[in-house]
Amino acid sequence: MMKRRNFLKLSxxxxxxxLAASYPxxxxxxxxxxxxxRIYLERLPAVFDGFTIVHLTDLHYGPLVSYRLVKKVLGxxxxxxxxxxxxxxxxxxxxxxxxxxxxxxxxxxxxxAPYGVYSVLGNHDHWAxxxxxxxxxxKSGQSIRHKVKFLERHGQKLWFAGAGDLWEDHISIDKLxxxxxxxxxxxxxxxxxxxxxxxxxxxxxxxxxxxxTHGGQINIPFIGTPVLPVKNYTYSSGLKKSTxxxxxxxxxxxxxxxxxxxxxxxxxxxxxxxxxxxxxI
Numbered sequence: 001m002m003k004r005r006n007f008l009k010l011s012x013x014x015x016x017x018x019l020a021a022s023y024p025x026x027x028x029x030x031x032x033x034x035x036x037x038r039i040y041l042e043r044l045p046a047v048f049d050g051f052t053i054v055h056l057t058d059l060h061y062g063p064l065v066s067y068r069l070v071k072k073v074l075g076x077x078x079x080x081x082x083x084x085x086x087x088x089x090x091x092x093x094x095x096x097x098x099x100x101x102x103x104x105x106x107x108x109x110x111x112x113a114p115y116g117v118y119s120v121l122g123n124h125d126h127w128a129x130x131x132x133x134x135x136x137x138x139k140s141g142q143s144i145r146h147k148v149k150f151l152e153r154h155g156q157k158l159w160f161a162g163a164g165d166l167w168e169d170h171i172s173i174d175k176l177x178x179x180x181x182x183x184x185x186x187x188x189x190x191x192x193x194x195x196x197x198x199x200x201x202x203x204x205x206x207x208x209x210x211x212x213t214h215g216g217q218i219n220i221p222f223i224g225t226p227v228l229p230v231k232n233y234t235y236s237s238g239l240k241k242s243t244x245x246x247x248x249x250x251x252x253x254x255x256x257x258x259x260x261x262x263x264x265x266x267x268x269x270x271x272x273x274x275x276x277x278x279x280x281i
Contacts, residue, residue: 089122
């Protein structure tokens with residue numbers, strides 16, 4: 001009886017260890033949350049108070065991120081009450097090939113929002129096939145790469161500007177937004193949050209929206225995120241400040257890059273509600 005009891009205890013203990021070890025690989029990285037954020041912008045006109053942005057980033061369609069999962073995520077994004085959808089790159093995971101690009105972009109092209117869908121590319125999109133990624137970006141009608149566009153409510157304008165990827169497609173963001181009137185408000189979409197630290201201290205930009213970090217994928221209690229693919233290690237996830245004090249929002253994204261696990265860092269669809277006011281967050 002003792003031997004049998006010990007065997008059962010060891011079996012349960014071993015099973016528990018196996019489940020704990022498999023959790024970051026098999027379970028958490030497939031649980032996509034819809035997380036809501038309220039971001040206060042001091043210069044935001046009252047007519048844009050409550051303006052809602054659904055933010056998608058870092059799908060990394062490919063190994064261990066299935067077509068079915070991507071389709072489900074994009075369908076959920078289309079079902080959320082929203083004013084605009086913004087996408088900040090890394091839609092695929094492949095290298096030197098366009099198969100994943102050609103499969104994921106027809107899904108991305110189905111995104112809809114009352115005020116439009118605005119998208120830029122990430123480093124993985126360039127590493128897969130720059131030409132093909134750019135072709136689909138333009139064909140989708142979502143491209144804001146190296147462009148600026150404004151939305152208007154009751155005579156007040158809110159501008160969106162699309163930065164190039166910092167590693168593969170960088171341009172001067174100061175020049176990009178130079179012709180935007182000083183009294184208007186500007187949101188920059190940049191795949192890599194480090195882009196926020198390349199602008200002048202007197203920049204007229206009100207908010208950066210970025211991805212790239214995946215939130216570090218592993219967030220150890222009391223320690224934090226051991227690995228972040230950025231120069232500025234404050235840029236993990238959530239709302240941060242750039243070196244010149246500009247708010248920078250960073251989503252945890254959907255997929256994976258360095259390692260195919262997530263721990264205490266669920267994939268997310270971020271829903272940003274803009275609010276008029278002085279509170280930073």
